[in-house]
Amino acid sequence: MVRFLHVADVHLGFNKYRQDNPNRMLDFFTAFDSALQTYAVEAGVDFVLIAGDLFEERLITPGVLNQAEYVLDKVRSAGIPVLAIEGNHDNCPYGAKSNWLRYLCEKDYLYLLEPDENGQLQPWDAEAARGGYIDLPCGVRVIGSRWYGASAPRAIQQLADQIQALPPPSGATLLLFHHGLEGQVSRYQGALRYTDLLPLRQAGVDYLALGHIHRYYTVEDWIFNPGAVEANSIQENQQQNPHGVLLVTLDRGFPQAELKRDYWQRPIRRYTLTLTPGDTVSHVESQLQQLVQQHRAEMAEAIVDVTLKGEVGFERGDLAVRSLQAQLQEAAQAFIFRLGFAATPVAYQTYADATAEPPPRAQIEEQVFTDLLASVAEYRDRAEALAKVLRHMKEDLLQPNANIPALYEWLANLSPED
Structure with missing residues:
Protein backbone atom coordinates (compact mmCIF):
# COMPACT_ATOMS: atom_id res chain seq x y z
CA MET A 1 0.00 0.00 0.00
CA ARG A 261 -9.05 20.98 4.71
CA ASP A 262 -8.34 21.14 8.44
CA TYR A 263 -4.85 22.58 8.20
CA TRP A 264 -4.34 26.32 8.75
CA GLN A 265 -6.21 28.52 6.28
CA ARG A 266 -7.34 32.14 6.60
CA PRO A 267 -11.10 32.03 7.36
CA ILE A 268 -13.40 33.87 4.96
CA ARG A 269 -16.83 35.05 6.15
CA ARG A 270 -19.43 36.34 3.69
CA TYR A 271 -22.66 38.15 4.58
CA THR A 272 -25.47 39.81 2.62
CA LEU A 273 -27.52 42.69 3.98
CA THR A 274 -30.75 43.26 2.03
CA LEU A 275 -31.88 46.88 2.16
CA THR A 276 -35.30 48.43 1.56
CA PRO A 277 -36.38 51.82 0.15
CA GLY A 278 -37.18 52.96 3.70
CA ASP A 279 -33.56 52.56 4.85
CA THR A 280 -31.70 55.81 5.37
CA VAL A 281 -27.91 56.10 5.44
CA SER A 282 -27.89 56.20 9.24
CA HIS A 283 -30.17 53.15 9.36
CA VAL A 284 -27.83 51.18 7.08
CA GLU A 285 -24.83 52.13 9.22
CA SER A 286 -26.74 50.96 12.30
CA GLN A 287 -27.59 47.61 10.65
CA LEU A 288 -23.94 47.07 9.74
CA GLN A 289 -22.82 47.76 13.29
CA GLN A 290 -25.42 45.30 14.57
CA LEU A 291 -24.17 42.68 12.08
CA VAL A 292 -20.63 43.09 13.37
CA GLN A 293 -21.72 42.81 16.99
CA GLN A 294 -23.72 39.67 16.23
CA HIS A 295 -20.89 37.88 14.37
CA ARG A 296 -17.85 39.44 15.99
CA ALA A 297 -16.41 36.16 17.25
CA GLU A 298 -16.31 34.54 13.80
CA MET A 299 -15.15 37.75 12.10
CA ALA A 300 -12.04 38.12 14.25
CA GLU A 301 -8.85 37.64 12.17
CA ALA A 302 -10.98 36.61 9.17
CA ILE A 303 -11.43 38.08 5.71
CA VAL A 304 -14.93 39.54 5.95
CA ASP A 305 -17.05 40.39 2.93
CA VAL A 306 -20.40 42.17 3.38
CA THR A 307 -22.55 42.92 0.33
CA LEU A 308 -25.39 45.44 0.41
CA LYS A 309 -28.25 44.44 -1.88
CA GLY A 310 -31.84 45.49 -2.56
CA GLU A 311 -33.29 48.94 -3.27
CA VAL A 312 -32.35 52.01 -1.29
CA GLY A 313 -33.65 55.53 -0.96
CA PHE A 314 -30.27 57.21 -1.44
CA GLU A 315 -27.36 57.24 -3.87
CA ARG A 316 -24.24 55.15 -3.37
CA GLY A 317 -22.14 58.29 -2.87
CA ASP A 318 -24.21 59.20 0.21
CA LEU A 319 -22.73 56.21 2.06
CA ALA A 320 -19.08 56.80 3.04
CA VAL A 321 -18.01 53.25 2.16
CA ARG A 322 -14.25 53.59 2.75
CA SER A 323 -14.41 55.23 6.17
CA LEU A 324 -17.28 52.97 7.23
CA GLN A 325 -15.31 49.93 6.09
CA ALA A 326 -12.36 50.97 8.26
CA GLN A 327 -14.61 51.51 11.29
CA LEU A 328 -16.24 48.11 10.87
CA GLN A 329 -12.89 46.36 10.43
CA GLU A 330 -11.67 47.81 13.71
CA ALA A 331 -14.91 46.90 15.49
CA ALA A 332 -14.83 43.33 14.16
CA GLN A 333 -11.04 42.93 14.63
CA ALA A 334 -11.12 41.46 11.13
CA PHE A 335 -7.97 40.72 9.12
CA ILE A 336 -9.60 42.34 6.08
CA PHE A 337 -13.07 43.90 5.91
CA ARG A 338 -14.62 44.56 2.50
CA LEU A 339 -17.94 46.33 2.05
CA GLY A 340 -19.60 45.95 -1.33
CA PHE A 341 -22.46 48.19 -2.50
CA ALA A 342 -24.67 46.28 -4.96
CA ALA A 343 -27.97 48.00 -4.08
CA THR A 344 -29.85 50.16 -6.58
CA PRO A 345 -31.67 53.45 -6.00
CA VAL A 346 -35.46 53.27 -6.03
CA ALA A 347 -36.91 53.97 -9.47
CA TYR A 348 -40.34 55.59 -9.93
CA GLN A 349 -42.59 55.95 -12.97
CA THR A 350 -45.29 58.57 -12.68
CA TYR A 351 -47.66 57.81 -15.57
CA ALA A 352 -47.92 54.25 -16.78
CA ASP A 353 -51.08 54.71 -18.87
CA ALA A 354 -49.98 56.27 -22.17
CA THR A 355 -53.56 56.33 -23.52
CA ALA A 356 -55.03 58.48 -20.74
CA GLU A 357 -55.45 62.23 -21.07
CA PRO A 358 -52.34 63.81 -19.52
CA PRO A 359 -52.91 66.16 -16.60
CA PRO A 360 -51.81 69.81 -16.67
CA ARG A 361 -48.09 70.51 -16.98
CA ALA A 362 -47.86 72.00 -13.48
CA GLN A 363 -49.40 68.85 -11.99
CA ILE A 364 -46.98 66.62 -13.93
CA GLU A 365 -44.00 68.64 -12.73
CA GLU A 366 -45.18 68.51 -9.14
CA GLN A 367 -45.71 64.75 -9.38
CA VAL A 368 -42.20 64.28 -10.83
CA PHE A 369 -40.76 66.31 -7.97
CA THR A 370 -42.79 64.23 -5.51
CA ASP A 371 -41.50 60.95 -6.97
CA LEU A 372 -37.90 62.13 -6.94
CA LEU A 373 -38.17 63.26 -3.34
CA ALA A 374 -39.96 60.05 -2.29
CA SER A 375 -37.05 58.01 -3.68
CA VAL A 376 -34.85 59.53 -0.96
CA ALA A 377 -35.66 58.01 2.40
CA GLU A 378 -34.82 61.22 4.28
CA TYR A 379 -37.44 63.24 2.35
CA ARG A 380 -40.12 60.57 1.83
CA ASP A 381 -42.51 61.70 4.60
CA ARG A 382 -42.44 65.31 3.36
CA ALA A 383 -42.30 64.62 -0.39
CA GLU A 384 -45.59 66.29 -1.35
CA ALA A 385 -44.97 69.47 0.65
CA LEU A 386 -41.41 69.81 -0.61
CA ALA A 387 -42.54 69.20 -4.18
CA LYS A 388 -44.74 72.30 -3.97
CA VAL A 389 -41.73 74.28 -2.76
CA LEU A 390 -39.62 73.06 -5.68
CA ARG A 391 -42.31 73.91 -8.21
CA HIS A 392 -42.67 77.39 -6.70
CA MET A 393 -38.88 77.90 -6.91
CA LYS A 394 -38.83 76.77 -10.54
CA GLU A 395 -41.59 79.22 -11.51
CA ASP A 396 -39.81 82.11 -9.76
CA LEU A 397 -36.46 81.27 -11.39
CA LEU A 398 -38.04 81.34 -14.87
CA GLN A 399 -39.34 84.89 -14.42
CA PRO A 400 -37.51 87.43 -16.65
CA ASN A 401 -36.49 89.57 -13.67
CA ALA A 402 -35.97 86.76 -11.17
CA ASN A 403 -34.58 88.01 -7.87
CA ILE A 404 -32.27 85.12 -7.02
CA PRO A 405 -30.86 86.56 -3.75
CA ALA A 406 -34.44 87.10 -2.52
CA LEU A 407 -35.30 83.53 -3.48
CA TYR A 408 -32.33 82.21 -1.48
CA GLU A 409 -33.44 84.29 1.50
CA TRP A 410 -37.00 82.99 1.22
CA LEU A 411 -35.71 79.39 1.09
CA ALA A 412 -33.41 79.88 4.10
CA ASN A 413 -36.29 81.24 6.18
CA LEU A 414 -38.72 78.48 5.16
CA SER A 415 -39.92 76.55 8.20
CA PRO A 416 -41.31 72.97 8.27
CA GLU A 417 -44.76 74.44 9.07
CA ASP A 418 -44.61 76.59 5.93
Whole structure:
Protein backbone atom coordinates (compact mmCIF):
# COMPACT_ATOMS: atom_id res chain seq x y z
CA MET A 1 0.00 0.00 0.00
CA VAL A 2 1.29 3.45 -1.01
CA ARG A 3 0.27 6.83 0.40
CA PHE A 4 1.02 10.22 -1.10
CA LEU A 5 -0.07 13.85 -0.88
CA HIS A 6 -1.42 15.68 -3.93
CA VAL A 7 -1.31 19.49 -3.79
CA ALA A 8 -1.67 22.15 -6.47
CA ASP A 9 -1.98 25.90 -6.94
CA VAL A 10 0.06 26.97 -3.92
CA HIS A 11 0.67 30.45 -5.40
CA LEU A 12 3.46 31.53 -3.05
CA GLY A 13 3.86 35.30 -3.36
CA PHE A 14 0.18 35.98 -4.08
CA ASN A 15 -0.45 39.65 -3.26
CA LYS A 16 -3.93 40.54 -4.52
CA TYR A 17 -5.10 42.00 -1.20
CA ARG A 18 -1.86 43.74 -0.22
CA GLN A 19 -3.60 47.14 -0.13
CA ASP A 20 -6.14 45.82 2.38
CA ASN A 21 -3.50 44.05 4.47
CA PRO A 22 0.11 43.49 3.31
CA ASN A 23 0.37 40.42 5.57
CA ARG A 24 -2.08 38.57 3.32
CA MET A 25 0.88 37.35 1.23
CA LEU A 26 2.19 35.36 4.21
CA ASP A 27 -1.06 33.38 4.40
CA PHE A 28 -0.07 31.35 1.33
CA PHE A 29 3.22 30.36 2.90
CA THR A 30 1.55 29.52 6.23
CA ALA A 31 -1.13 27.37 4.56
CA PHE A 32 1.45 25.52 2.44
CA ASP A 33 3.68 24.92 5.46
CA SER A 34 0.76 23.73 7.60
CA ALA A 35 -0.60 21.39 4.92
CA LEU A 36 2.74 19.69 4.22
CA GLN A 37 3.70 19.49 7.88
CA THR A 38 0.39 17.85 8.76
CA TYR A 39 -0.30 15.61 5.77
CA ALA A 40 3.19 14.86 4.48
CA VAL A 41 5.72 14.99 7.33
CA GLU A 42 3.48 13.94 10.23
CA ALA A 43 1.45 11.53 8.10
CA GLY A 44 4.65 9.91 6.81
CA VAL A 45 3.59 9.70 3.16
CA ASP A 46 5.77 8.07 0.53
CA PHE A 47 5.96 11.17 -1.68
CA VAL A 48 4.34 14.54 -2.48
CA LEU A 49 2.98 15.74 -5.83
CA ILE A 50 2.78 19.45 -6.75
CA ALA A 51 0.62 19.75 -9.86
CA GLY A 52 1.70 23.23 -10.97
CA ASP A 53 1.68 26.86 -9.79
CA LEU A 54 3.94 26.57 -6.78
CA PHE A 55 4.59 30.28 -7.33
CA GLU A 56 2.22 33.10 -8.23
CA GLU A 57 4.66 34.66 -10.70
CA ARG A 58 7.64 33.67 -12.82
CA LEU A 59 9.74 36.43 -11.28
CA ILE A 60 9.76 36.13 -7.49
CA THR A 61 11.42 37.97 -4.62
CA PRO A 62 14.11 36.37 -2.41
CA GLY A 63 11.57 36.22 0.42
CA VAL A 64 9.15 34.12 -1.62
CA LEU A 65 11.95 31.79 -2.72
CA ASN A 66 12.96 31.42 0.93
CA GLN A 67 9.37 30.41 1.80
CA ALA A 68 9.50 27.58 -0.74
CA GLU A 69 12.91 26.42 0.44
CA TYR A 70 11.83 26.46 4.10
CA VAL A 71 8.84 24.17 3.53
CA LEU A 72 10.51 21.87 1.00
CA ASP A 73 13.55 21.45 3.23
CA LYS A 74 11.36 20.11 6.05
CA VAL A 75 9.85 17.57 3.67
CA ARG A 76 13.27 16.64 2.30
CA SER A 77 14.63 16.21 5.84
CA ALA A 78 11.82 13.73 6.51
CA GLY A 79 13.05 11.66 3.56
CA ILE A 80 9.96 12.37 1.44
CA PRO A 81 10.54 13.13 -2.26
CA VAL A 82 8.59 15.97 -3.86
CA LEU A 83 7.68 15.69 -7.53
CA ALA A 84 6.48 18.79 -9.37
CA ILE A 85 5.57 20.29 -12.73
CA GLU A 86 5.20 23.84 -13.99
CA GLY A 87 1.84 25.61 -14.10
CA ASN A 88 0.79 28.57 -16.18
CA HIS A 89 1.90 30.99 -13.42
CA ASP A 90 5.44 29.68 -12.96
CA ASN A 91 6.30 28.08 -16.30
CA CYS A 92 9.48 28.92 -18.11
CA PRO A 93 8.99 32.06 -20.24
CA TYR A 94 9.27 31.70 -23.99
CA GLY A 95 12.93 31.68 -25.03
CA ALA A 96 14.21 31.18 -21.46
CA LYS A 97 16.03 28.02 -20.45
CA SER A 98 15.45 28.11 -16.71
CA ASN A 99 13.10 29.25 -13.96
CA TRP A 100 12.82 29.02 -10.19
CA LEU A 101 11.41 25.48 -10.25
CA ARG A 102 14.51 24.41 -12.16
CA TYR A 103 16.62 26.11 -9.46
CA LEU A 104 14.79 24.20 -6.70
CA CYS A 105 15.27 21.00 -8.66
CA GLU A 106 19.02 21.54 -9.04
CA LYS A 107 19.25 22.26 -5.29
CA ASP A 108 17.60 18.85 -4.61
CA TYR A 109 14.44 20.31 -3.08
CA LEU A 110 12.21 18.60 -5.65
CA TYR A 111 12.12 16.62 -8.89
CA LEU A 112 10.94 18.76 -11.80
CA LEU A 113 9.42 16.25 -14.21
CA GLU A 114 9.01 17.47 -17.79
CA PRO A 115 9.51 16.25 -21.35
CA ASP A 116 12.82 17.13 -22.98
CA GLU A 117 13.33 19.83 -25.64
CA ASN A 118 11.94 17.45 -28.27
CA GLY A 119 8.86 16.71 -26.22
CA GLN A 120 10.04 13.20 -25.33
CA LEU A 121 9.63 11.48 -21.95
CA GLN A 122 13.06 10.41 -20.75
CA PRO A 123 13.78 8.49 -17.52
CA TRP A 124 15.03 10.55 -14.60
CA ASP A 125 18.76 11.29 -14.80
CA ALA A 126 20.01 12.03 -11.27
CA GLU A 127 23.31 13.47 -12.48
CA ALA A 128 21.66 15.93 -14.89
CA ALA A 129 18.68 16.47 -12.55
CA ARG A 130 16.35 16.10 -15.52
CA GLY A 131 13.74 13.67 -16.74
CA GLY A 132 10.16 13.22 -17.80
CA TYR A 133 9.31 10.32 -15.50
CA ILE A 134 10.65 8.51 -12.46
CA ASP A 135 10.08 5.07 -10.98
CA LEU A 136 10.00 5.46 -7.20
CA PRO A 137 11.20 2.79 -4.73
CA CYS A 138 7.61 2.31 -3.53
CA GLY A 139 6.74 0.86 -6.95
CA VAL A 140 4.93 3.88 -8.39
CA ARG A 141 5.77 5.57 -11.68
CA VAL A 142 5.25 9.35 -11.77
CA ILE A 143 5.18 11.13 -15.13
CA GLY A 144 5.47 14.88 -15.66
CA SER A 145 4.23 17.29 -18.30
CA ARG A 146 4.28 20.99 -19.19
CA TRP A 147 1.79 23.85 -19.33
CA TYR A 148 0.36 23.39 -22.83
CA GLY A 149 -2.39 26.00 -22.92
CA ALA A 150 -4.55 25.78 -26.04
CA SER A 151 -2.44 22.94 -27.47
CA ALA A 152 -3.31 20.62 -24.57
CA PRO A 153 -5.59 18.22 -26.53
CA ARG A 154 -2.84 17.53 -29.10
CA ALA A 155 -0.21 17.23 -26.33
CA ILE A 156 -2.37 14.71 -24.49
CA GLN A 157 -2.42 12.38 -27.48
CA GLN A 158 1.36 12.69 -27.83
CA LEU A 159 1.82 11.96 -24.12
CA ALA A 160 -0.48 8.95 -24.34
CA ASP A 161 1.49 7.52 -27.28
CA GLN A 162 4.76 7.95 -25.38
CA ILE A 163 3.40 6.44 -22.16
CA GLN A 164 2.36 3.32 -24.03
CA ALA A 165 5.85 3.06 -25.50
CA LEU A 166 7.63 3.22 -22.11
CA PRO A 167 8.90 0.08 -20.36
CA PRO A 168 6.09 -1.48 -18.27
CA PRO A 169 5.92 -0.07 -14.71
CA SER A 170 6.09 -2.30 -11.64
CA GLY A 171 3.05 -0.61 -10.10
CA ALA A 172 0.58 2.22 -10.62
CA THR A 173 1.18 5.06 -13.08
CA LEU A 174 0.55 8.66 -12.04
CA LEU A 175 0.59 11.67 -14.37
CA LEU A 176 0.92 15.32 -13.30
CA PHE A 177 -1.04 17.66 -15.58
CA HIS A 178 -1.91 21.34 -15.09
CA HIS A 179 -5.18 22.06 -16.86
CA GLY A 180 -8.89 22.41 -16.10
CA LEU A 181 -11.81 20.17 -16.99
CA GLU A 182 -15.00 21.66 -18.42
CA GLY A 183 -18.10 21.91 -16.25
CA GLN A 184 -16.20 22.52 -13.02
CA VAL A 185 -16.31 26.34 -12.92
CA SER A 186 -18.40 28.85 -14.83
CA ARG A 187 -17.00 31.36 -17.33
CA TYR A 188 -13.81 29.36 -17.88
CA GLN A 189 -12.61 29.35 -21.48
CA GLY A 190 -10.34 26.64 -22.85
CA ALA A 191 -11.27 23.84 -20.45
CA LEU A 192 -10.67 20.27 -21.58
CA ARG A 193 -13.46 17.83 -22.30
CA TYR A 194 -13.48 14.47 -20.58
CA THR A 195 -12.99 12.80 -23.98
CA ASP A 196 -9.78 14.83 -24.42
CA LEU A 197 -8.33 13.06 -21.38
CA LEU A 198 -9.45 9.51 -22.24
CA PRO A 199 -6.29 8.64 -24.24
CA LEU A 200 -4.34 8.95 -20.99
CA ARG A 201 -6.60 6.43 -19.30
CA GLN A 202 -6.27 4.08 -22.25
CA ALA A 203 -2.48 4.48 -22.08
CA GLY A 204 -2.49 3.16 -18.51
CA VAL A 205 -2.66 6.24 -16.27
CA ASP A 206 -4.19 5.14 -12.95
CA TYR A 207 -4.19 8.57 -11.29
CA LEU A 208 -4.35 11.87 -13.17
CA ALA A 209 -3.14 14.58 -10.76
CA LEU A 210 -4.61 17.86 -11.97
CA GLY A 211 -4.14 21.48 -10.98
CA HIS A 212 -5.21 24.88 -12.33
CA ILE A 213 -8.86 25.06 -11.16
CA HIS A 214 -9.02 26.26 -7.55
CA ARG A 215 -11.86 24.02 -6.33
CA TYR A 216 -11.88 20.35 -5.44
CA TYR A 217 -13.37 17.85 -7.88
CA THR A 218 -12.94 14.24 -8.99
CA VAL A 219 -14.19 12.43 -12.07
CA GLU A 220 -14.87 8.71 -11.93
CA ASP A 221 -12.02 6.91 -10.18
CA TRP A 222 -8.93 8.32 -11.87
CA ILE A 223 -9.13 12.14 -12.31
CA PHE A 224 -8.41 14.20 -9.19
CA ASN A 225 -8.05 17.94 -8.52
CA PRO A 226 -7.52 19.17 -4.92
CA GLY A 227 -8.12 22.88 -5.59
CA ALA A 228 -5.96 25.69 -4.24
CA VAL A 229 -4.08 25.25 -0.96
CA GLU A 230 -5.28 28.70 0.14
CA ALA A 231 -8.16 30.75 -1.29
CA ASN A 232 -6.99 33.24 -3.93
CA SER A 233 -10.17 35.33 -3.66
CA ILE A 234 -13.18 35.86 -1.44
CA GLN A 235 -15.25 33.89 -3.94
CA GLU A 236 -13.07 30.83 -3.26
CA ASN A 237 -14.29 30.48 0.32
CA GLN A 238 -14.64 26.95 1.66
CA GLN A 239 -18.44 27.09 2.01
CA GLN A 240 -19.07 27.67 -1.71
CA ASN A 241 -15.87 26.29 -3.26
CA PRO A 242 -14.27 23.55 -1.16
CA HIS A 243 -10.54 23.15 -1.73
CA GLY A 244 -7.52 21.74 0.07
CA VAL A 245 -5.04 18.89 -0.38
CA LEU A 246 -5.64 15.24 -1.24
CA LEU A 247 -4.26 12.46 0.95
CA VAL A 248 -4.25 9.47 -1.37
CA THR A 249 -3.93 5.75 -0.70
CA LEU A 250 -3.05 3.36 -3.54
CA ASP A 251 -4.12 -0.16 -2.76
CA ARG A 252 -3.43 -2.57 -5.62
CA GLY A 253 -3.46 0.36 -8.01
CA PHE A 254 -6.87 1.71 -7.00
CA PRO A 255 -6.69 5.29 -5.62
CA GLN A 256 -8.65 6.36 -2.56
CA ALA A 257 -8.37 10.14 -2.26
CA GLU A 258 -9.54 12.07 0.79
CA LEU A 259 -9.84 15.86 0.70
CA LYS A 260 -8.11 17.45 3.71
CA ARG A 261 -9.05 20.98 4.71
CA ASP A 262 -8.34 21.14 8.44
CA TYR A 263 -4.85 22.58 8.20
CA TRP A 264 -4.34 26.32 8.75
CA GLN A 265 -6.21 28.52 6.28
CA ARG A 266 -7.34 32.14 6.60
CA PRO A 267 -11.10 32.03 7.36
CA ILE A 268 -13.40 33.87 4.96
CA ARG A 269 -16.83 35.05 6.15
CA ARG A 270 -19.43 36.34 3.69
CA TYR A 271 -22.66 38.15 4.58
CA THR A 272 -25.47 39.81 2.62
CA LEU A 273 -27.52 42.69 3.98
CA THR A 274 -30.75 43.26 2.03
CA LEU A 275 -31.88 46.88 2.16
CA THR A 276 -35.30 48.43 1.56
CA PRO A 277 -36.38 51.82 0.15
CA GLY A 278 -37.18 52.96 3.70
CA ASP A 279 -33.56 52.56 4.85
CA THR A 280 -31.70 55.81 5.37
CA VAL A 281 -27.91 56.10 5.44
CA SER A 282 -27.89 56.20 9.24
CA HIS A 283 -30.17 53.15 9.36
CA VAL A 284 -27.83 51.18 7.08
CA GLU A 285 -24.83 52.13 9.22
CA SER A 286 -26.74 50.96 12.30
CA GLN A 287 -27.59 47.61 10.65
CA LEU A 288 -23.94 47.07 9.74
CA GLN A 289 -22.82 47.76 13.29
CA GLN A 290 -25.42 45.30 14.57
CA LEU A 291 -24.17 42.68 12.08
CA VAL A 292 -20.63 43.09 13.37
CA GLN A 293 -21.72 42.81 16.99
CA GLN A 294 -23.72 39.67 16.23
CA HIS A 295 -20.89 37.88 14.37
CA ARG A 296 -17.85 39.44 15.99
CA ALA A 297 -16.41 36.16 17.25
CA GLU A 298 -16.31 34.54 13.80
CA MET A 299 -15.15 37.75 12.10
CA ALA A 300 -12.04 38.12 14.25
CA GLU A 301 -8.85 37.64 12.17
CA ALA A 302 -10.98 36.61 9.17
CA ILE A 303 -11.43 38.08 5.71
CA VAL A 304 -14.93 39.54 5.95
CA ASP A 305 -17.05 40.39 2.93
CA VAL A 306 -20.40 42.17 3.38
CA THR A 307 -22.55 42.92 0.33
CA LEU A 308 -25.39 45.44 0.41
CA LYS A 309 -28.25 44.44 -1.88
CA GLY A 310 -31.84 45.49 -2.56
CA GLU A 311 -33.29 48.94 -3.27
CA VAL A 312 -32.35 52.01 -1.29
CA GLY A 313 -33.65 55.53 -0.96
CA PHE A 314 -30.27 57.21 -1.44
CA GLU A 315 -27.36 57.24 -3.87
CA ARG A 316 -24.24 55.15 -3.37
CA GLY A 317 -22.14 58.29 -2.87
CA ASP A 318 -24.21 59.20 0.21
CA LEU A 319 -22.73 56.21 2.06
CA ALA A 320 -19.08 56.80 3.04
CA VAL A 321 -18.01 53.25 2.16
CA ARG A 322 -14.25 53.59 2.75
CA SER A 323 -14.41 55.23 6.17
CA LEU A 324 -17.28 52.97 7.23
CA GLN A 325 -15.31 49.93 6.09
CA ALA A 326 -12.36 50.97 8.26
CA GLN A 327 -14.61 51.51 11.29
CA LEU A 328 -16.24 48.11 10.87
CA GLN A 329 -12.89 46.36 10.43
CA GLU A 330 -11.67 47.81 13.71
CA ALA A 331 -14.91 46.90 15.49
CA ALA A 332 -14.83 43.33 14.16
CA GLN A 333 -11.04 42.93 14.63
CA ALA A 334 -11.12 41.46 11.13
CA PHE A 335 -7.97 40.72 9.12
CA ILE A 336 -9.60 42.34 6.08
CA PHE A 337 -13.07 43.90 5.91
CA ARG A 338 -14.62 44.56 2.50
CA LEU A 339 -17.94 46.33 2.05
CA GLY A 340 -19.60 45.95 -1.33
CA PHE A 341 -22.46 48.19 -2.50
CA ALA A 342 -24.67 46.28 -4.96
CA ALA A 343 -27.97 48.00 -4.08
CA THR A 344 -29.85 50.16 -6.58
CA PRO A 345 -31.67 53.45 -6.00
CA VAL A 346 -35.46 53.27 -6.03
CA ALA A 347 -36.91 53.97 -9.47
CA TYR A 348 -40.34 55.59 -9.93
CA GLN A 349 -42.59 55.95 -12.97
CA THR A 350 -45.29 58.57 -12.68
CA TYR A 351 -47.66 57.81 -15.57
CA ALA A 352 -47.92 54.25 -16.78
CA ASP A 353 -51.08 54.71 -18.87
CA ALA A 354 -49.98 56.27 -22.17
CA THR A 355 -53.56 56.33 -23.52
CA ALA A 356 -55.03 58.48 -20.74
CA GLU A 357 -55.45 62.23 -21.07
CA PRO A 358 -52.34 63.81 -19.52
CA PRO A 359 -52.91 66.16 -16.60
CA PRO A 360 -51.81 69.81 -16.67
CA ARG A 361 -48.09 70.51 -16.98
CA ALA A 362 -47.86 72.00 -13.48
CA GLN A 363 -49.40 68.85 -11.99
CA ILE A 364 -46.98 66.62 -13.93
CA GLU A 365 -44.00 68.64 -12.73
CA GLU A 366 -45.18 68.51 -9.14
CA GLN A 367 -45.71 64.75 -9.38
CA VAL A 368 -42.20 64.28 -10.83
CA PHE A 369 -40.76 66.31 -7.97
CA THR A 370 -42.79 64.23 -5.51
CA ASP A 371 -41.50 60.95 -6.97
CA LEU A 372 -37.90 62.13 -6.94
CA LEU A 373 -38.17 63.26 -3.34
CA ALA A 374 -39.96 60.05 -2.29
CA SER A 375 -37.05 58.01 -3.68
CA VAL A 376 -34.85 59.53 -0.96
CA ALA A 377 -35.66 58.01 2.40
CA GLU A 378 -34.82 61.22 4.28
CA TYR A 379 -37.44 63.24 2.35
CA ARG A 380 -40.12 60.57 1.83
CA ASP A 381 -42.51 61.70 4.60
CA ARG A 382 -42.44 65.31 3.36
CA ALA A 383 -42.30 64.62 -0.39
CA GLU A 384 -45.59 66.29 -1.35
CA ALA A 385 -44.97 69.47 0.65
CA LEU A 386 -41.41 69.81 -0.61
CA ALA A 387 -42.54 69.20 -4.18
CA LYS A 388 -44.74 72.30 -3.97
CA VAL A 389 -41.73 74.28 -2.76
CA LEU A 390 -39.62 73.06 -5.68
CA ARG A 391 -42.31 73.91 -8.21
CA HIS A 392 -42.67 77.39 -6.70
CA MET A 393 -38.88 77.90 -6.91
CA LYS A 394 -38.83 76.77 -10.54
CA GLU A 395 -41.59 79.22 -11.51
CA ASP A 396 -39.81 82.11 -9.76
CA LEU A 397 -36.46 81.27 -11.39
CA LEU A 398 -38.04 81.34 -14.87
CA GLN A 399 -39.34 84.89 -14.42
CA PRO A 400 -37.51 87.43 -16.65
CA ASN A 401 -36.49 89.57 -13.67
CA ALA A 402 -35.97 86.76 -11.17
CA ASN A 403 -34.58 88.01 -7.87
CA ILE A 404 -32.27 85.12 -7.02
CA PRO A 405 -30.86 86.56 -3.75
CA ALA A 406 -34.44 87.10 -2.52
CA LEU A 407 -35.30 83.53 -3.48
CA TYR A 408 -32.33 82.21 -1.48
CA GLU A 409 -33.44 84.29 1.50
CA TRP A 410 -37.00 82.99 1.22
CA LEU A 411 -35.71 79.39 1.09
CA ALA A 412 -33.41 79.88 4.10
CA ASN A 413 -36.29 81.24 6.18
CA LEU A 414 -38.72 78.48 5.16
CA SER A 415 -39.92 76.55 8.20
CA PRO A 416 -41.31 72.97 8.27
CA GLU A 417 -44.76 74.44 9.07
CA ASP A 418 -44.61 76.59 5.93
